[in-house]
Structures are given as structure tokens and as C-alpha cells.
Amino acid sequence: MADQETDRYDPGEVEGRWQRRWEEWGTNTFSEQRLRSPTDPYYNLMMFPYPSAEGLHVGNIYAFTGADVHGRYQRLQGRDVFEPIGFDAFGIHSENFALKVGVHPMDLIPGNVANFTRQLRRVGGMFDWNHAVDTTTPDYYRWTQWLFLQLFKGGLAERKEAPVNWCPSCKTVLANEQVVSGLCERCDTPVEQRRIAQWFFKISAYAERLLENLKTLDWSESTKKAQENWIGRSEGAVLRFPVLGVEPDVADLEVFTTRPDTVFGATYMVLAPEHPLVDAITSSDRRAEVEEYRRTVARMDVVARRKVEQSKTGVFTGGHCENPATGERIPIWIADYVLMDYGTGAIMAVPGHDERDFEFATAFGLPIPRVVAPGDSTARTPLDEAYPGEGILVNSGRFDGMDTREGGRAIVTWLSERGLAEARVNFRLHDWCISRQRYWGPPIPIVYCDECGPVPVPEDDLPVLLPRVEDFQPDDSGVSPLARVEEWYRTTCSECGGTARRETDVSDTFLDSGWYFLRYPSAGRDEAAFDPEVTRTWLPVDCYIGGNEHAVLHLLYSRFLTMALHDLGHLDFEEPFTKFRAHGLIVREGAKMSKSRGNVVIPDSIIERYGADSFRLYLMFLGPFEEGGDYRDQGIQGPVGFLKRLWNAVVPVDGLRDAAPDVAVERKLHQTIEQVSRQLPDLQYNTCVAALMEYLNVVRAEGRTPTRAEVEPLVVMIAPFCPHIAEELWNRLGHEGSIFDGTSWPSFDPEKLQEEAVTVAVQVNGRVRATIEVPPGVSEEVAMDRARKEPNVARYLDDAQLRRVIYVPDRLLNLVVST
RNA sequence: GCCGGGGUGGCGAAACGGUAAACGCAGGGGACUUAAAAUCCCCCGGGCUUCGGCCCUUGUGGGUUCAAAUCCCACCCCCGGCACCA
Structure with a gap:
């Protein structure tokens, strides 16, 4: 006899146990062998985060959970799902934050990455941590530099003068978004224009193709439209x-x-x-x-x-x-x-x-x-x-x-x-300026020789390491802080051996993120940016989920780089993302979440209190995934209660009945399987969750004890949303190993979901006057007969003339009369 | 201004052109409890009612249809993006 106290649902305990097991068993990680010969590869990608000091916010978790649910569903279908994650940690945000708090980014970033990693594990994503990438590590940006060299050699990189925003007070180059109505966002000084020689990628040469290919992509319509407008x-x-x-x-x-x-x-x-x-x-x-x-x-x-x-x-x-x-x-x-x-x-x-x-x-x-x-x-x-x-x-x-x-x-x-x-x-599309007169990025791998002009750094000499510079504050020279580090920029020309000077600008963060999806399957390799065979096996990406704030730049640059690498003979496909879906935005109690409003949801405390499964389930339940939703603090109570009831239904004190399933429950089960199997791949998560709740309500109606056959499929269907509790219950139902290692997704029998009686609405002149219960598919005559016997219908027919009858089988009978 | 996405109960939201409001939150009532929490059961858009029902209701105004939240036309409001692009 099980003790009720010890068998109460304890999310923290269950989630900890399964996260440990996944790690021990390597449930989510790919070995070299499995990566090389998957039976049914499915590359499930989500936009990697910028690891801020604040940690993951609800928006991140919302996006990652939506993508993870998709990946886990594909896995339960028996596919080999590769679901990697990484960190986009170079760039002006990290650099400005580092300047603000006075800590060197090389010291700051590892801590942020560690914190993000901890949080991401806690949420229960199906991440392959063996293939994580961090764009700031030399073994990643070495290949970012390699990529620059390929484009340079392919004639797609050129140096030309272009205007930049310059704040004379901060003595720094500003990005367009740092200029607010003509003033520097930090010090309100009027911003000036300076002309500086910078490196450009010739994306405009691909404008027609980038536009034309859009037609072939299975992407969110809004995203395609945004690209179309941008290309102009x-x-x-x-x-x-x-x-x-x-x-x-x-x-x-x-x-x-x-x-x-x-x-x-x-x-x-x-x-x-x-x-x-x-x-x-x-x-x-x-x-x-x-x-x-x-x-x-x-x-x-x-x-x-x-x-x-x-x-x-x-x-x-x-x-x-x-x-x-x-x-x-x-x-x-x-x-x-x-x-x-x-x-x-x-x-x-x-x-x-x-x-x-x-x-x-x-x-x-x-x-x-x-x-x-x-x-x-x-x-x-x-x-x-x-x-x-x-x-x-x-x-x-x-x-x-x-x-x-x-x-x-x-x-x-x-x-x-x-x-x-x-x-x-x-x-309208312009060439892509990749030069940043900043410190926190990969140095552009070019040296300027007095004799030979701009010379690419030989590939064997990569990476050009970003030196640790304590004073990385920009000054009024308008060039990168690296230009003050003479022992770093003085070098020799690889062609003539003469004195030369390194390019001191670093490259745009969008270059780091423009190819990371190529690196994941090859993460850790030091002989190539991406292994040709592994790349052929896994790419293009099967499904990419991310925010529409990157609809234009990130996605367009990624497409351009892929196309360029294709033309240069490095890839055999030219579009990186077969399917892309933009998720919606989460607001809180109707207002946008922001630090200044003080209404940011702190995920850690919610997960600690209710568990990751409840949090995930709530996020997927609160609105249509592609439209976003309104986070209400009380709202999580619904999913919390649902999981408790699910637990109590599967782990009852008296044990499950092994009897044949109740016919009505079985019918509801098959209807639920049908709906969830149809809607889940379409990312219609909120209605899937509602269907599962409905089903559990039927299973538990009037306090009945469910049978194994009634609850087992429910445990599988909840698994994409709530992987930990699903594993635990699956295990308690007597199965060995991980639920995600089998092909346990239930199938439905079209015959079993048929109702034995349907409710048909009887209308007179379009107004419902009665409802009748009839067997499905009855003839119009039978339905008419039944309808006439309804007093509330008959009284409308008495002294009227029946002009027309519209009969929609199993749905409605509309009697059009005139007096 | 242009391009997307939206406007449905107190709230988050459902709804192949076919019974609007499934599922959930909040609220109300009840059971259990010394009490509270937890749990379970019932009610829950508005008005009228002779308790049989009737009428109204999906941002606004028109239209198509036996039938419109859903399709068409015009307009208003909210959110996101772009913005002197010739």
C-alpha cells in the first residue's frame, strides 16, 4: 500500500531526478556515431540567446519551450531530433554592459553563460549540450573569420567609405538604434556623421535571388512580407x-x-x-x-x-x-x-x-x-x-x-x-556593413601592407585572437580600441614579409549569428567550420522558431551567407531554413514587460514554486503560440491543478484498474488523440492543452478510477509539454528507460471516435428552437420527423408555410417558413 | 503614411459559413474541517419571464446568405515593424 504523503506530486523532486537521468543516459546528446548515421534526422532549431546578466527572461523561455515542444513531438514520432543551443555573446550589448559595471567582458561573459546554462537545464529543454556553441570562444570565431575570408576571396567583401554616427561627447561610433531623435541615447549630445572606410558584404548582388527564393520557403507569412519590403x-x-x-x-x-x-x-x-x-x-x-x-x-x-x-x-x-x-x-x-x-x-x-x-x-x-x-x-x-x-x-x-x-x-x-x-x-537593400569600431567582437582577418595593400590573413594563421585589453573604452579617434594596442596590430605581411598593420575593427554580431546553425552539428571540430558529410545529413534546418524582431536582418543575413557559401562550393543547398515560424510576444497583465516598468516575471522563482513542467504548460496554454499572450500571475493555477490531478489519476492509492476502457471515455480518448496529433505539428499548443484537460476531466468524472489504457496515452501526449512528469508517470506505469526513446505516440481509430448519438440543432428561420438527439448520419426525413415532435418547433410551424429545409447532417436542421 | 497582426464574458481565450463563449483564471454558493489551506461538487455574458420560454450580444456601419465572430465593402481603435526609397 502506497503512502499518500510520500506519493504526492513533488515537481522539484521529479524534475531533478529526470534531469539527472537524461544527463547520465545521454538521452538528448548525439554521439559522433549517431550524428553520422541517423535513421530519420530532424534538425530542430531555435534562435540562440544573448546571455545577459539578468538571466533568461520569460520571452526566452516561451520561445524555447514552444520550439522544444515541437522537437519532443517529432521525437515521439520516432525521429532523431537534434536540438542544439548556444550563446550569442559578442556585441555592443555585452560591451556596453561591461563598460557600465566596470568588468571586463572576458570575465563577465563566462558567468552569464554559466547562469544561462543552469537556467536552460532547469527548464527541461531537450538540448544537446555536447554541441553547444559560444560565439566568443576562439574555436568558434576562428571560423567566423574563415567565413569572412571565403567571402573576401569570392569577391563578396569590399572596403569602401561610408558614413557612421559619431557622438562627440562619448567619443564613440553609435549604432543607428543608439541614436534617439538625433541625440546620443546615453548623453543627449547631438550626433554627427563621420565618414570611415569600412568592410561591406555585397548582399545587394543577391537581392533578386533573396526575393525570388522567398516563394519557395515555408515561412510565417509576416516574416516573408517583412523581407520582401526590406529588399524593396x-x-x-x-x-x-x-x-x-x-x-x-x-x-x-x-x-x-x-x-x-x-x-x-x-x-x-x-x-x-x-x-x-x-x-x-x-x-x-x-x-x-x-x-x-x-x-x-x-x-x-x-x-x-x-x-x-x-x-x-x-x-x-x-x-x-x-x-x-x-x-x-x-x-x-x-x-x-x-x-x-x-x-x-x-x-x-x-x-x-x-x-x-x-x-x-x-x-x-x-x-x-x-x-x-x-x-x-x-x-x-x-x-x-x-x-x-x-x-x-x-x-x-x-x-x-x-x-x-x-x-x-x-x-x-x-x-x-x-x-x-x-x-x-x-x-532598397544595401550592402551589409560588417565593420564595428569596437572591441568586443572577432577581429576582421585582414592586414594592411605598405606594399601589397589589404592582404587576407592566411587560413592557417586563424584565429586572429582578440587580445585582452583592459582599457577598451572607445576614444575620439573614431577607430576601434584595438588601434591603441600597437604590439597587437603591428605585424608582418604574409605575402612580402614587410611591415604591416592589422585591421583593428571587429565584425558585426550578425556575422556571428549568421552561420551558427551550420556549426552546431560540427561543434568541437577543429579541422573545418562544418563537416561536409555531417552538414549534408542534417541541413538545411527542418524547423526554425524565433522572434519576428529578427525577421529581417538575422534571417536575411543567414540566407545570404548560405547562398554565398553555396556559390563558393561549400554547401549543396542555398536556403538554410526550410520552415520558419515566428512566435508571438508575451505581455503581462496587458502591458509590455520591461525593467523600467518593474513588471518583469522572474522565471526562477516561479519554477522553484511550481516546477518547470507547470510553467512550460502554462506558457503554452495562455494563448496561440504564433500570436503570443498575456501572462497573468494567477493563470498558472490552472496548469498546476491539472498536473496534480493527472498525477493523482495515474498514481492512485488503490492502483489502476486493468479493465477494458469505458466506451465513452475511449471515444473521448480517440477524439483527443485525433485533435492533438493534428494541431500539435501546427504549433496550436493552447488548444492541444485544452483538449488534454478536457480528456482528463472525462477520465476523472464523478471520481471514477481510470484504467491503464485510458491514462497511458495521455501521459505520452503531455510529454512534449511536461517532459519530467511524463517520464516519471511512464516509469511508474512500468516502462523502462526514457519515454522519448520509444515511438510511443498513440494512434487513433477513426471508428472509435464516432459518437453514437449526435445533437442536431433545429432552427426555424435561423433561430435555434430545439435540439434533438439522433444517431449520426440519419436521413433528413428522420430528422424532420423528430423535429416536428418538438413542441417548441411545432408551435412555429402550426400556421406557417414550410418553404425550404436546410439539413446539415449531424449538425443542424433549418426550417424556413413564412406566415 | 506604408506593411504585418489583433479587437469575442470580469479576465486569458475557443469556435470546417451551421447551437457563440470549449478549456482555464478570477468570483459566488455548498461539502469535508475546531479553523484555515488543500481537495471535491454546483453556479457564473446581459435583459425579460406566466419558468414553457423569449429577446439582445463577437469594435462601428452597410452588404452577400436559409444561416456571418467567420465572406465582401467602408470606417474606428490597439499592438509590432518600416519610414523623404524617387
Whole structure:
């Protein structure tokens, strides 16, 4: 006879025992042998965390649990599920935090990683700790540097000048997100722009392919859309405007436009202030003003420059060019609303049909002709605002009367005959700047030789170790703290042996995280970044789950790197993630969780109090996984009670009955198996949990003692959500080893889930007047017969005429009558 | 402004175009208890009721349909992302 006291559900005790066993037995870890020859490999990936000093937050646990439930379900189906985890510990967050608390990141990070590891183990994820990665270890970033070299050799890395945000007070380069409305987020000093030579990856060369491949991917629609917008494909044409009256002759001004049809309405040109032709075009009487304007714009930071201002500013250069369509002489202005890094850095201004140009022309008194007339308007209908839509061309010479679409094509053809136009597809996507003038990252593996120029570090010399530098505070030089460490950056050229200087910038964190999924299966190998055979076996990733905050950058960079490695012959696939699902956001009591609000949920104390299984179950229950949910402190009581009742149902004092299952319970069981098996792979966790709760309610109805056959499948179905209690109960049911090592997922019998009676709603004119119990699939006649006998139906039929009957078998009978 | 995702009981949420509110939280009542906790049972959108029922209710307004939370059109609000992209 079992003692009730000692057999009470004690989550801490159960979870500790099973976590120890998993480790002892190697339940979740892959040996070299198993990694090389799995029978049914399934790579289950989740976005690895940045190990902050605060520890895991609920958002992390929510995401990881959702992914873990998916992995465990696949495993119960008999697949070999590889579920790795790692740490994305380089980067500005770690570095800034280290500066703030005055501890060196090399001392800080290991502690954070250890704490995260402890928490991740406690939550009960199915992680293969033998294949964990930490991006800050030399045996990882050695291969990050190797990756840079491959792109460099493949001609996909180039060095060029680009503007960065500079805070003159903090004396540091700032990332765009550290600039808040033109001010440094730390000291509120106005941020300036500096031009620095930096390394870029030519992701824009892949724009078309990155866009095109999206169609083939099984990804969350919102994520695909975000990438589509980011890539920003637009079709149009490049038009050439000859510059007039400048000696010696300068090149034609090139503009990109999506509306070549409106070229007859281009009454002036606008160049970006930093456009290379500004100097040549500016007349002597305008030079002082132009220079002054360019200086003002240069003082603005990159972010403020891109903010929509209330009013347009700009100055006239004194120069003119010829509109190739009208032959008219039109003025050239410069204005900050034209961006150097989009299109050609110059536009033809069509104030009649572009809102920004209209605003500018209005401010500076420039002419605003109409060249497009929609619907009921004519060439002479006045414009009181820009009309950017489609219509019929007017005031456009021989193109008058054409609609804007065919007119555009005709004009491009006409101008191209004179070499003044060509069709062009333009992308918003920019090249990826990977240089960071910071300390906490992998040094970019390049040396600058006085003789040979930039020379890649030989692969055999990798890693270029990041030296321990006590003073890693950025200074006003605008270059990395590593530039102050002479004994580190002084080196010799690997080609000529002469004196050389190391690149002192480090690379972007997104480069670390852009390939980590390639490393996991090969973690620990020191002969290659990723083993070709193992990579072929496990990749691409079968399912990737993560937050939509990385919808654009991380996912796009990962796709680009994979594509580039494919083209360079290192991979035989070009898309890394076959399936991607974005999880939703967790809020608390309707408000976003944040430290400043003081409403952050501390997972450790909740797990200590209720156990990881209850916490996991609650997180998966509180809302649809892909939409997120509202964390309410009291809400966990439901799952807590459920697990207690589950425990008490399987571990009863009198022992389980071994009798045949009750027919009604069995039917509910098969219905539950059907629903859970269908919804679980679709990540519809909240309704799966509800179904399991419903089933347990039926099993325990009126205090009945369940049979083994009734509860055993329930234990298996709860296992993805609550692995510890499932293992314990499975074990107590007499099974050896781990529940996850068998293929124990239950199957259902379609016949057994059929109800023997169904409730059919009887409506009169669409309103429910009665319900009838009938055997499933009865004929309309029988149902009608039964319905007529219902007094509350009959009284509506008495003095009415039956006009129509709609019968949906097993669901409803609608009688349409009129009086 | 543009692109996503949402608006359903006191709350978190369910609902192949077919009985709106499953599952759970909170709340109320009861059982057990000296008491409390735990546990178990019952009630729980609103109004009316002759206790048979009837009417109203899924952000707002229209529409399609025998039937709309669900489909279509217009609009309002909330959350997330992007934002002078020519």
C-alpha cells in the first residue's frame, strides 16, 4: 500500500531526478556515431540567446519551450531530433554592459553563460549540450573569420567609405538604434556623421535571388512580407540629363525613376548634397551657400537625416541641365531629401505628381505643370496637390493621350534610342556593413601592407585572437580600441614579409549569428567550420522558431551567407531554413514587460514554486503560440491543478484498474488523440492543452478510477509539454528507460471516435428552437420527423408555410417558413 | 503614411459559413474541517419571464446568405515593424 504523503506530486523532486537521468543516459546528446548515421534526422532549431546578466527572461523561455515542444513531438514520432543551443555573446550589448559595471567582458561573459546554462537545464529543454556553441570562444570565431575570408576571396567583401554616427561627447561610433531623435541615447549630445572606410558584404548582388527564393520557403507569412519590403524591389528606368554650360564637360546626370512617364513634367533636378557632381556643377556665385548647406547636412546624423521633416530645405547650385524629353533648360538644386545611397543619388523632380517634389517646389516657387490627367480632368485642370496616381498623359508632346503605363514604356524606348534611358530594376537593400569600431567582437582577418595593400590573413594563421585589453573604452579617434594596442596590430605581411598593420575593427554580431546553425552539428571540430558529410545529413534546418524582431536582418543575413557559401562550393543547398515560424510576444497583465516598468516575471522563482513542467504548460496554454499572450500571475493555477490531478489519476492509492476502457471515455480518448496529433505539428499548443484537460476531466468524472489504457496515452501526449512528469508517470506505469526513446505516440481509430448519438440543432428561420438527439448520419426525413415532435418547433410551424429545409447532417436542421 | 497582426464574458481565450463563449483564471454558493489551506461538487455574458420560454450580444456601419465572430465593402481603435526609397 502506497503512502499518500510520500506519493504526492513533488515537481522539484521529479524534475531533478529526470534531469539527472537524461544527463547520465545521454538521452538528448548525439554521439559522433549517431550524428553520422541517423535513421530519420530532424534538425530542430531555435534562435540562440544573448546571455545577459539578468538571466533568461520569460520571452526566452516561451520561445524555447514552444520550439522544444515541437522537437519532443517529432521525437515521439520516432525521429532523431537534434536540438542544439548556444550563446550569442559578442556585441555592443555585452560591451556596453561591461563598460557600465566596470568588468571586463572576458570575465563577465563566462558567468552569464554559466547562469544561462543552469537556467536552460532547469527548464527541461531537450538540448544537446555536447554541441553547444559560444560565439566568443576562439574555436568558434576562428571560423567566423574563415567565413569572412571565403567571402573576401569570392569577391563578396569590399572596403569602401561610408558614413557612421559619431557622438562627440562619448567619443564613440553609435549604432543607428543608439541614436534617439538625433541625440546620443546615453548623453543627449547631438550626433554627427563621420565618414570611415569600412568592410561591406555585397548582399545587394543577391537581392533578386533573396526575393525570388522567398516563394519557395515555408515561412510565417509576416516574416516573408517583412523581407520582401526590406529588399524593396522597384521597377523603373535610369534617365540621363545632359549638364549644360559647364567647362570642361561633365558626365550626364543620371536619375532613377519609377515614373519615366512623367519626364515631361520634370522642371528641376535635385542632387543629394554629397553627390560627386555637386562641385563641378555649382556656379561661383552660389558656391558659398552650397558649401554652407552641405556642411549643415553633414553635421546631421544618419538617423535624423532620414526622418521626415515638416518642411523641405535645399539650395540652388546655379547649374542647369537639359530635360531630355522637353529639351528645356532646368535648374539643378541640392536637398537633403534626396539620399545618396538610394538609386543614383539624384532625382528628376516632377512636382505635379510627387508629393515631396510638390512640397519642395511650393516652398521655392518652382513651376508645377500637370502631365497626368486622371478620369474627368484635363490638361488644364489645376493641381492643388501632387497627383501621384495613374491616368492619361497630357502636356507630353507626342505621348499625349497614352495611359501612364504604356506611355512610360514608350518614353523609355524613345529616349533609349538616343542613349538617354534604359529600363532598370532598383533595390532598397544595401550592402551589409560588417565593420564595428569596437572591441568586443572577432577581429576582421585582414592586414594592411605598405606594399601589397589589404592582404587576407592566411587560413592557417586563424584565429586572429582578440587580445585582452583592459582599457577598451572607445576614444575620439573614431577607430576601434584595438588601434591603441600597437604590439597587437603591428605585424608582418604574409605575402612580402614587410611591415604591416592589422585591421583593428571587429565584425558585426550578425556575422556571428549568421552561420551558427551550420556549426552546431560540427561543434568541437577543429579541422573545418562544418563537416561536409555531417552538414549534408542534417541541413538545411527542418524547423526554425524565433522572434519576428529578427525577421529581417538575422534571417536575411543567414540566407545570404548560405547562398554565398553555396556559390563558393561549400554547401549543396542555398536556403538554410526550410520552415520558419515566428512566435508571438508575451505581455503581462496587458502591458509590455520591461525593467523600467518593474513588471518583469522572474522565471526562477516561479519554477522553484511550481516546477518547470507547470510553467512550460502554462506558457503554452495562455494563448496561440504564433500570436503570443498575456501572462497573468494567477493563470498558472490552472496548469498546476491539472498536473496534480493527472498525477493523482495515474498514481492512485488503490492502483489502476486493468479493465477494458469505458466506451465513452475511449471515444473521448480517440477524439483527443485525433485533435492533438493534428494541431500539435501546427504549433496550436493552447488548444492541444485544452483538449488534454478536457480528456482528463472525462477520465476523472464523478471520481471514477481510470484504467491503464485510458491514462497511458495521455501521459505520452503531455510529454512534449511536461517532459519530467511524463517520464516519471511512464516509469511508474512500468516502462523502462526514457519515454522519448520509444515511438510511443498513440494512434487513433477513426471508428472509435464516432459518437453514437449526435445533437442536431433545429432552427426555424435561423433561430435555434430545439435540439434533438439522433444517431449520426440519419436521413433528413428522420430528422424532420423528430423535429416536428418538438413542441417548441411545432408551435412555429402550426400556421406557417414550410418553404425550404436546410439539413446539415449531424449538425443542424433549418426550417424556413413564412406566415 | 506604408506593411504585418489583433479587437469575442470580469479576465486569458475557443469556435470546417451551421447551437457563440470549449478549456482555464478570477468570483459566488455548498461539502469535508475546531479553523484555515488543500481537495471535491454546483453556479457564473446581459435583459425579460406566466419558468414553457423569449429577446439582445463577437469594435462601428452597410452588404452577400436559409444561416456571418467567420465572406465582401467602408470606417474606428490597439499592438509590432518600416519610414523623404524617387
